Amino acid sequence: MTGKTSSAWAILxxxxxxxxxxxxxxxxxxxxxxxDYRLTYTADFHARxxxxxxxxxxxxxxxAFPETTRFCHVFEQEIDAPEMELVRTRVHTAANRKDVVLxxxxxxxxxxxxxxxxxxxxxxxxxxxxxxxSLTPKERTTYLADSxxxxxxxxxxxxxxxRLRDNHPKPQELVDLIFRECIREIEPVGELGPDTGNDxxxxxxxxxxxxxxxxxxxxxxxxxxxxxxxxFEIKKGKNIRPRTWVExxxxxxxxxxxxxxxxxxxxxxxxxxxxxxxxxxxxxxxELIRATNSTDLxxxxxxxxxxxxxxxxxxxxxxxxxxxxxxxxxxxxxxLPIGALFTALVRTIIGIRTFGMFSxxxxxxAFVYNDWQSGLCIFFVVIITGFVSRTLLDRLKLLLVPRLxxxxxxxxMLMVLGISVMNYFDWAPAGKTVLLPMVILTNLVERFYVTSxxxxxxQAMRLLISTMFVALAIYLLLSSPNLGNLxxxxxxxxxxxxxxxxxxxxxxxxxxxxxxxxxxxxxxSASPSRDTPAIGPPESKD
Amino acid sequence: xxxxxxxxxxxxxxxLKRAGIVGINRRxxxxxxxxxxxxxxxxxxxxxxxKGICQAAGIPVPKTYTLIESxxxxxxxxxxxxxxxxxxxxxxAGSGGRGIVVVAQHDGQEFFTSSGERYTLAxxxxxxxxxxxxxxxxxxxxxLAIIEQRIVRHxxxxxxxxxxxxxxxxxxxxCVPVMAMVRLPTRASRGKANLHQGAxxxxxxxxxxxxxxxxxxxxxxxxxxxxxxxxxxxxxxxxKDLLQxxxxxxxxxxxxxxxxxxxxxxxxxxxxxxxxARPGLNIQVANRCGLAPRLEYLxxxxxxxxxxxxxxxxxxxxxxx
Numbered sequence: 001m002t003g004k005t006s007s008a009w010a011i012l013x014x015x016x017x018x019x020x021x022x023x024x025x026x027x028x029x030x031x032x033x034x035x036d037y038r039l040t041y042t043a044d045f046h047a048r049x050x051x052x053x054x055x056x057x058x059x060x061x062x063x064a065f066p067e068t069t070r071f072c073h074v075f076e077q078e079i080d081a082p083e084m085e086l087v088r089t090r091v092h093t094a095a096n097r098k099d100v101v102l103x104x105x106x107x108x109x110x111x112x113x114x115x116x117x118x119x120x121x122x123x124x125x126x127x128x129x130x131x132x133x134s135l136t137p138k139e140r141t142t143y144l145a146d147s148x149x150x151x152x153x154x155x156x157x158x159x160x161x162x163r164l165r166d167n168h169p170k171p172q173e174l175v176d177l178i179f180r181e182c183i184r185e186i187e188p189v190g191e192l193g194p195d196t197g198n199d200x201x202x203x204x205x206x207x208x209x210x211x212x213x214x215x216x217x218x219x220x221x222x223x224x225x226x227x228x229x230x231x232f233e234i235k236k237g238k239n240i241r242p243r244t245w246v247e248x249x250x251x252x253x254x255x256x257x258x259x260x261x262x263x264x265x266x267x268x269x270x271x272x273x274x275x276x277x278x279x280x281x282x283x284x285x286x287e288l289i290r291a292t293n294s295t296d297l298x299x300x301x302x303x304x305x306x307x308x309x310x311x312x313x314x315x316x317x318x319x320x321x322x323x324x325x326x327x328x329x330x331x332x333x334x335x336l337p338i339g340a341l342f343t344a345l346v347r348t349i350i351g352i353r354t355f356g357m358f359s360x361x362x363x364x365x366a367f368v369y370n371d372w373q374s375g376l377c378i379f380f381v382v383i384i385t386g387f388v389s390r391t392l393l394d395r396l397k398l399l400l401v402p403r404l405x406x407x408x409x410x411x412x413m414l415m416v417l418g419i420s421v422m423n424y425f426d427w428a429p430a431g432k433t434v435l436l437p438m439v440i441l442t443n444l445v446e447r448f449y450v451t452s453x454x455x456x457x458x459q460a461m462r463l464l465i466s467t468m469f470v471a472l473a474i475y476l477l478l479s480s481p482n483l484g485n486l487x488x489x490x491x492x493x494x495x496x497x498x499x500x501x502x503x504x505x506x507x508x509x510x511x512x513x514x515x516x517x518x519x520x521x522x523x524x525s526a527s528p529s530r531d532t533p534a535i536g537p538p539e540s541k542d
Numbered sequence: 543x544x545x546x547x548x549x550x551x552x553x554x555x556x557x558l559k560r561a562g563i564v565g566i567n568r569r570x571x572x573x574x575x576x577x578x579x580x581x582x583x584x585x586x587x588x589x590x591x592x593k594g595i596c597q598a599a600g601i602p603v604p605k606t607y608t609l610i611e612s613x614x615x616x617x618x619x620x621x622x623x624x625x626x627x628x629x630x631x632x633x634x635a636g637s638g639g640r641g642i643v644v645v646a647q648h649d650g651q652e653f654f655t656s657s658g659e660r661y662t663l664a665x666x667x668x669x670x671x672x673x674x675x676x677x678x679x680x681x682x683x684x685x686l687a688i689i690e691q692r693i694v695r696h697x698x699x700x701x702x703x704x705x706x707x708x709x710x711x712x713x714x715x716x717c718v719p720v721m722a723m724v725r726l727p728t729r730a731s732r733g734k735a736n737l738h739q740g741a742x743x744x745x746x747x748x749x750x751x752x753x754x755x756x757x758x759x760x761x762x763x764x765x766x767x768x769x770x771x772x773x774x775x776x777x778x779x780x781x782k783d784l785l786q787x788x789x790x791x792x793x794x795x796x797x798x799x800x801x802x803x804x805x806x807x808x809x810x811x812x813x814x815x816x817x818x819a820r821p822g823l824n825i826q827v828a829n830r831c832g833l834a835p836r837l838e839y840l841x842x843x844x845x846x847x848x849x850x851x852x853x854x855x856x857x858x859x860x861x862x863x
Contacts, residue, residue: 003576351566397664397668399671399675400672400676450677454739506571507567508565508567509568510555510558510565510568511565514565514566515554516552518553518561518563518827519550519553520757520761521553521558521826521830522553522557522560522561522563523553
């Protein structure tokens with residue numbers, strides 16, 4: 001059969017294509033991100049003449065490398081320092097830290113700039129797991145001890161911690177209490193405020209650094225290891241200020257059995273997790289760039305948005321190089337075939353009938369990108385009210401298209417009203433709007449009405465419920481957060497979707513519902529008609 | 543047949559296969575897709591084209607009084623159709639009996655259908671407009687309204703139908719009738735001869751045109767649910783003529799797998815109502831017999847056109863399968 005052979009060939013070709021693309025692209029460096037930025041450090045300093053004994057000046061510049069996190073991927077650095085040479089990129093595996101080390105033998109005023117390409121992915125790379133670092137006893141001692149601007153033994157700090165300890169909180173809860181207390185008690189007064197933790201505690205006001213130090217001081221006073229982290233909030237800007245926050249070694253609130261470094265950012269009050277665009281650069285220090293044998297080090301930092309970098313032919317398949325605002329719509333579009341696949345499965349293998357072929361998928365998509373409970377609620381309100389008004393509309397004897405227009409208008413009005421009502425009673429989570437595909441709803445209302453008139457209300461309800469059932473099943477399928485990402489990373493997976501669809505298109509076996517439908521034929525049923533003789537055709541015997 | 547427990551409400555695929563039941567996927571994949579050319583679908587999907595083919599082949603059809611093609615003609619539909627005392631309005635591209643109104647009597651202002659429903663002139667005009675706008679057509683595309691002769695019900699079915707005219711469905715494969723059934727309106731189907739709307743069905747012996755068995759809403763029955771009369775053993779009048787007409791129409795349509803719907807008119811004999819390129823599979827339930835062995839047998843024959851006498855032989859053979 002030609003259809004069969006062609007299908008077999010098509011499947012083979014698609015499988016080869018799918019697997020081939022996957023293999024080729026998995027071996028390429030996968031560069032993540034939805035927005036590309038260039039973070040540039042510039043440093044101006046005065047290299048000193050070598051002192052007495054040394055003949056050749058040895059000036060070194062150490063710049064900390066931004067850290068790759070779940071949300072942020074750091075790529076190659078670019079060094080612009082004509083008078084300096086790159087010695088190496090020093091990596092402290094234990095501290096998860098990287099430094100760029102530059103060296104020069106020149107003296108006098110020098111300038112250098114180092115830039116990194118950074119890609120941010122708001123959703124986070126699901127493949128990148130943050131490694132849990134354990135704390136050695138030596139490190140514990142270090143992170144409990146007094147250090148510059150943080151005197152944990154200070155009486156004020158001790159007093160405050162003791163006061164908060166009154167209710168005997170668990171260490172992690174204590175940290176949260178201290179954090180809240182810090183934010184409340186120490187007024188932020190801008191860059192020029194008190195810079196050290198103890199000053200900030202005493203004066204009850206401080207610079208961002210002072211507040212972070214104050215919090216770390218209190219943690220240490222409570223015998224909980226804490227350290228400063230300096231990094232950047234990645235957003236476009238010139239002369240941006242590095243940001244300092246605190247990491248506390250405590251039980252993870254989500255997994256209380258595990259202790260890890262938890263971030264606490266007094267600047268924006270976030271605790272346990274940082275915003276996706278905050279990138280740590282240096283731990284246990286506030287200096288990002290250090291220079292030896294030099295004076296007058298002046299550093300500045302800037303971040304600019306850059307066009308995506310991939311320019312290879314295969315890069316066309318790499319959708320992540322698309323501008324960030326395109327990511328969500330592209331993911332939505334990529335998910336659609338999965339809905340079609342599921343609908344095909346439900347219709348040709350299971351045999352459930354629905355209103356329209358793609359309305360379940362579109363409804364499911366609407367639920368995925370909204371809040372599905374309120375979506376469902378509005379859905380039923382719209383269908384029922386739409387049905388009622390359609391019944392009233394029938395008396396007006398209008399032609400099809402204007403009538404559909406009126407139903408659409410009513411659907412829109414009801415939906416807007418529904419959203420407004422939900423908002424009024426604070427039912428819907430803030431910031432989420434429910435925008436169901438209204439044209440689909442209009443068609444549903446119309447077909448629901450026509451089916452209930454032509455067949456029966458029962459049949460119409462059955463179709464409506466199976467439509468909803470399929471939509472919810474597709475919703476569950478699609479709401480897995482990784483599916484959109486997976487297809488976004490590997491759009492060639494859709495070759496396999498097509499294979500699956502071809503296989504389903506060639507399926508000529510029974511539908512599951514037919515097993516029930518034709519049951520009576522195989523088992524002359526136990527229905528009341530059984531006692532009537534001679535219902536078989538005269539000579540029919542199989 | 544295999545033993546089964548009475549609580550089991552499903553059949554295993556192997557059981558259905560053994561019984562020769564054809565499922566929807568197999569019907570579409572093996573018979574409809576390969577044998578029915580898409581380009582010829584309008585011949586069955588649009589009833590006025592089917593009627594044209596019937597008339598060309600000399601097959602009786604209900605007389606067309608007029609075709610309403612534009613909204614401008616809607617107002618004058620009574621005059622255009624020649625002020626008949628009784629007539630039928632149907633959408634040309636309708637399916638499943640949707641949108642059909644049978645006017646049994648009227649005085650020009652008030653119209654009564656065969657089942658006693660009352661329509662005003664405005665109602666009927668609105669109904670025709672709705673047909674034209676595509677409310678009843680398959681994909682909602684713009685449609686025509688056919689106003690045609692009302693069929694006079696033949697006495698043969700008077701005891702086993704309620705509120706409407708029964709029709710006879712013949713399924714043809716490679717232009718050979720393979721199975722037939724008669725569909726009997728019930729109160730539940732509101733006079734419509736459509737099994738999924740609740741009409742009853744009965745198998746028809748292809749050789750004799752005599753009914754046997756019965757089905758209603760996917761369950762076997764022996765008597766008409768409303769009249770209580772046995773639906774087996776009813777002789778369909780003019781059976782041989784009906785089969786001949788079905789074969790001639792299949793030739794004219796050039797479709798390999800079709801269902802042809804007839805009604806028996808008291809004066810004209812069997813007339814073609816419509817043909818269907820995706821006939822439903824309930825005919826198997828009505829006949830208590832699977833289509834697969836018959837279709838497979840015809841598949842095994844050489845692909846050349848089958849002669850009329852050969853078809854006669856085949857009908858007898860298939861009926862005995």
